[in-house]
Each structure stands twice: as C-alpha cells, then as structure tokens.
Amino acid sequence: MSHTYYDATGVLILDQVTPVIAALFGGFALDATHVEQGEVSITRLSSLHDPQWTEINDSLCALASRLGVVLDEVRAGDQPTLPSCLRQLAVYFHVAQDLTLGRLIATHAFDGSADVETLFAIASRFDDGHGLKAIKFEGAWHSGKPRPFPFGGEGLYISREVTMCTHSTQARELGQYLHAALLAGNLDQAASRLAVEVFGLLAGIGDRSTRDALRLQLANRLLDGNIAPTA
Known part of the structure; x- marks a missing residue:
C-alpha cells in the first residue's frame, strides 16, 4: 500500500x-x-x-x-x-x-x-x-x-485583497479538455472552459466592485488584443 x-x-x-x-x-x-x-x-x-x-x-x-x-x-x-x-x-x-x-x-x-x-x-x-x-x-x-x-x-x-491558488493537476486537466475540444472542432466548448478558468481567477479578487471593473477591463483587452501589461 x-x-x-x-x-x-x-x-x-x-x-x-x-x-x-x-x-x-x-x-x-x-x-x-x-x-x-x-x-x-x-x-x-x-x-x-x-x-x-x-x-x-x-x-x-x-x-x-x-x-x-x-x-x-x-x-x-x-x-x-x-x-x-x-x-x-x-x-x-x-x-x-x-x-x-x-x-x-x-x-x-x-x-x-x-x-x-x-x-x-x-x-x-x-x-x-x-x-x-x-x-x-x-x-x-x-x-x-x-x-x-x-x-x-x-x-x-x-x-x-486577492487570493490565488493554482494546482499542477489543473494544468493537466485543462490541457486534456482543450485538446479534446479542439480535435472535435468545438471552439465554443473550448471557449466556455477557458471562461470558467478566468472566472475562477477573478473570484480570488476580494472586493466585488473591483472584481466587476477588472472583468470589464479584461474583456476589452481580449477584444482588442491588447495584452501588454501597463507600467
């Protein structure tokens, strides 16, 4: 054992x-x-x-x-x-x-x-x-x-203000899920899973109003492709 x-x-x-x-x-x-x-x-x-x-x-x-x-x-x-x-x-x-x-x-x-x-x-x-x-x-x-x-x-x-927790198992399971979704050509399924991951990260922001404002800024950056961090 x-x-x-x-x-x-x-x-x-x-x-x-x-x-x-x-x-x-x-x-x-x-x-x-x-x-x-x-x-x-x-x-x-x-x-x-x-x-x-x-x-x-x-x-x-x-x-x-x-x-x-x-x-x-x-x-x-x-x-x-x-x-x-x-x-x-x-x-x-x-x-x-x-x-x-x-x-x-x-x-x-x-x-x-x-x-x-x-x-x-x-x-x-x-x-x-x-x-x-x-x-x-x-x-x-x-x-x-x-x-x-x-x-x-x-x-x-x-x-x-913020609590973050990441696991090695999370990377393995996320990769496996995305791999299967992409092989099946199911971009909607892949996007939904990525959204779950992002919302999980945002949940670690303690203040609700800050969390909501950050979600909007993140959405804007994803839409315009601006992912460079600001100074």
Missing part, C-alpha cells in the same frame, strides 16, 4: 511576530526570532510539522488565558471548543460583528490539518500588532511509490 504525503514551505508577510501569530502559526516551524525584510518562514512537513485544528484550539485557548479572556467553558469546568474560543476572542479584538469571520466560525469543520487560508482569515482579524499582509505558500504531494498522479504541486498567495 502506498501513502501520499504533503509538504510545503512559505512565508508570512508581516510587521512582527506577535502572540496571535505564534498561536496560529507556531506549529508550522515558525521562527519567531527571525523576521527578515518583513517575512518569516513557515513549513509544513507531513512527518514533523503538520498542525492540527486541535493544536490550534489549545494554542488559542492558552492565548485567551494570557489575555485575561475567561472562556465560558473554562468557567464551567469544560473543555473549550474552537468556535467558542474564536467567538470570545472576536469580542476581545472588537471584531464580533465581522460577517466573514462569523460565517467562518459557523461553517468551518475545524477538523484534521489546519489550512493556511483559514488561519490567515483569523489572524487578519485578530491583529495584535502583527500587521499580517499576505501569505506566500508552495506545496507538493508525493507518494511512496512512483505511480501516475499521486505527485503534484500547488502555489498559494493569500491576502485580504
């Missing part, structure tokens, strides 16, 4: 490592003492550093205690849940009315390995002076046996 593993490295782009950053990203082999040019490295290794949501819960509960936030469950002698801890920390950081954070707390399973996209969303709202601006992250899947397709990679860029 072959096992598949996921390893990744990246950086947090921030002003400084604070207790919030340490609580959320400490399990990623975070070197809190070394911030170089506004970046600090993080690492996820399947064999060594693979933070679980249960660990994040423990870290955030410990942080709440240090901040003087008495969690309801602790007061009752029970084990705090992560959603409850997040809600009470949201009150402490004056972001209890943040709709995005509220939806995240209400709908996320918080099970298994912690994902950097959700950690960024939490950290960006619990700002204790860290000034986290973005995360750059690259990862790869690899298998114990060299069989087709248990290997692959992804790249992530996460910020409040």
Whole structure:
C-alpha cells in the first residue's frame, strides 16, 4: 500500500511576530526570532510539522488565558471548543460583528490539518500588532511509490485583497479538455472552459466592485488584443 504525503514551505508577510501569530502559526516551524525584510518562514512537513485544528484550539485557548479572556467553558469546568474560543476572542479584538469571520466560525469543520487560508482569515482579524499582509505558500504531494498522479504541486498567495491558488493537476486537466475540444472542432466548448478558468481567477479578487471593473477591463483587452501589461 502506498501513502501520499504533503509538504510545503512559505512565508508570512508581516510587521512582527506577535502572540496571535505564534498561536496560529507556531506549529508550522515558525521562527519567531527571525523576521527578515518583513517575512518569516513557515513549513509544513507531513512527518514533523503538520498542525492540527486541535493544536490550534489549545494554542488559542492558552492565548485567551494570557489575555485575561475567561472562556465560558473554562468557567464551567469544560473543555473549550474552537468556535467558542474564536467567538470570545472576536469580542476581545472588537471584531464580533465581522460577517466573514462569523460565517467562518459557523461553517468551518475545524477538523484534521489546519489550512493556511483559514488561519490567515483569523489572524487578519485578530491583529495584535502583527500587521499580517499576505501569505506566500508552495506545496507538493508525493507518494511512496512512483505511480501516475499521486505527485503534484500547488502555489498559494493569500491576502485580504486577492487570493490565488493554482494546482499542477489543473494544468493537466485543462490541457486534456482543450485538446479534446479542439480535435472535435468545438471552439465554443473550448471557449466556455477557458471562461470558467478566468472566472475562477477573478473570484480570488476580494472586493466585488473591483472584481466587476477588472472583468470589464479584461474583456476589452481580449477584444482588442491588447495584452501588454501597463507600467
């Protein structure tokens, strides 16, 4: 039986490592003492550093205690849940009315390995002076046996303004789809698939009005063939 593993490295782009950053990203082999040019490295290794949501819960509960936030469950002698801890920390950081954070707390399973996209969303709202601006992250899947397709990679860029994620599998599947459509002479099918890809990229733009304006500019450039980037 072959096992598949996921390893990744990246950086947090921030002003400084604070207790919030340490609580959320400490399990990623975070070197809190070394911030170089506004970046600090993080690492996820399947064999060594693979933070679980249960660990994040423990870290955030410990942080709440240090901040003087008495969690309801602790007061009752029970084990705090992560959603409850997040809600009470949201009150402490004056972001209890943040709709995005509220939806995240209400709908996320918080099970298994912690994902950097959700950690960024939490950290960006619990700002204790860290000034986290973005995360750059690259990862790869690899298998114990060299069989087709248990290997692959992804790249992530996460910020409040834009989130981009690309996968090597995406390139393989897109190429296969376009190849079949072009062989069949079905340009409409090929164009529809390309449109899906473009809309997927545009969905990573956080602000709706900016996203709509960018879509119009993109359409104009495609129509007049002007794809040269502006200065």
